Amino acid sequence: MAVSKCNRLNGALIKELLDSVESVLFDCDGVIWRGDQAIAGAPEVINSLKKNGKRVFFVTNNSTKTRKMYADKLAKMGFNATEDEVFGTAYCSAMYLKSVSKLKGKVYLIGSNAMKEELLNVGIEEVGTGPDPITGVQIDWANVPLDPEVKAVVVGFDEHFSYMKLNRALQYLSNPECLLIGTNTDTQLPLEGGKAVPGTGCLLKAVETAAQRKAQVVGKPNHFMFDCVANQYGLDPAETLMVGDRLDTDILLGSNCGLKTLLTLTGVSTLADAKDHQLSGCPDRLGMVPDYFVETIAELLPALQG
Template identity: 60%
Template sequence: MSAMAAGCAHLSGALCSQVLASVDALLFDCDGVLWKGDTPIPGAAQLINRLQERGKRVFFLTNNSTKSRQMYGEKLRSLCFQARPDQVFGTAPCAALYLRHEAKLRGSVYLIGSAALRGELQAQGIACSGPGTGPELTPGPGPMQAWAAEPLDPNVGAVLIGFDEHFTYLKLCRAARYLQDPACIFVATNTDTLLPLEGGGIPGTGCLVKAVEAASKRTAHVIGKPSAFMFECVVKEHGVDPSRTVMVGDRLDTDILMGSNCGLRTILTLTGVSTLEEAIAHRDSDSVDRHKLVPNYYVDSVADLLPALN
């Protein structure tokens, strides 16, 4: 049997002061960490504001693709968090940055996603088609023939999938047809299969991504956590040092795994999706892959970090 992994230490008292003193930057996931839906976690805003008063740099990393940087900045401020839009790294702006600067996209995007995602693409000078309810099929031959014969826009050089409440069979069909061209870039904002909500939640973007992957027999390049790309965006824009940065999140398979993938220390907060029991089961397993899902530390709530800052 391989050696048991370390991790899952309860972060409190002197250990908490020591960890906070050893970091310059803190990355926070939002939903399940700072708020649940529109209800803030008690003490979370106080913590974010106090950290910044103490000279710590704070960034917000969210897999949610339905909000622009500006919208996130407004939400944070409306819930009394001191934050500027440039501290927010969501999958909508990061997907646009990826297509513009990494994939060097020429041409436009066929988008399955939100108006906010379209806005972030436009902010990077990228045109797109697709979002919204979409035109109904014009009358003609049988609908299936129409779907197969519909002319494609020759200018489309990428397919981007984000959360889209207007996802339809026709959009799936179009995306798959664009992706038949191997030169067409295939990007997804994130692969979360559940959107946690009061009462259990609903299917997340990952379900739409899986549908397009199955239809196109291709695999999407993923922007969101656990991919390292959003952290790379933070480094590029703000120059943080991974060895003096901590990632705080409520999900082991996205937040904590991204932290592990980027060489960051990690804190699991128990106000969201993942449980301490799940983290301990990963820690006590023999799987090296599962050890990457183990946080260094856990807190019951981010508010538990406050006493160390007094």
């Protein structure tokens, strides 16, 4: 395989790359779909990879959906995918608390109903989902009732995030033995037409700042996201390809874990972004330079069907 980075993937190089891997990890939004529309050719790529004996997994920092919800969405779009192949941060956070933290207690959850469901699936109870309206005055806030069984604060995407939720997290985290877990640090969620809304990273930073604590983050580019897949399926990093549209999450995850990396230009990051990192000479930024890039993953199809 080529030693240099940021190579245009085409021709015989596509087959060479695919022949060198047995497993492929795909980010979702911006890679295989945009919103509720599959990217042209993406279902055929995924299904052909499987027909060619490759193992395919879906890894996403989105914490608002369960594995089943993702599997249902994939099926509706024509992807041959199962629930067990989906690794979102809602599921991975639950697995981290169960397998790594070995949590004995409840979670104060700043997050979605999907996160609540994934926690319950591994036997962890939560408190906190839904709105938490503010009442009283400051001394009341500082003495807000707390559940003594809560042993961790978990922060994911929460459309009901509020001052009172931030305050309640602070009160729990004033106990140094209470864990702080974050799903991911993405600061913006890109939308169609160049628009964006604040991402989970903004909420997590607020909690970290209030509590003067640093969270353990489970999502991309953290190593645990890959470990979660690798430990269940015995993946060999040297024979695994990470395909994504974000340099700071997808490609950096691949670099952190020793995977081959492929950037698709159908989402957030641009080729100019990758080149800027490559020319920077900064070790931290070099980790965000992909091995290869394509305009769209549909470019893999001829090599898979030929």
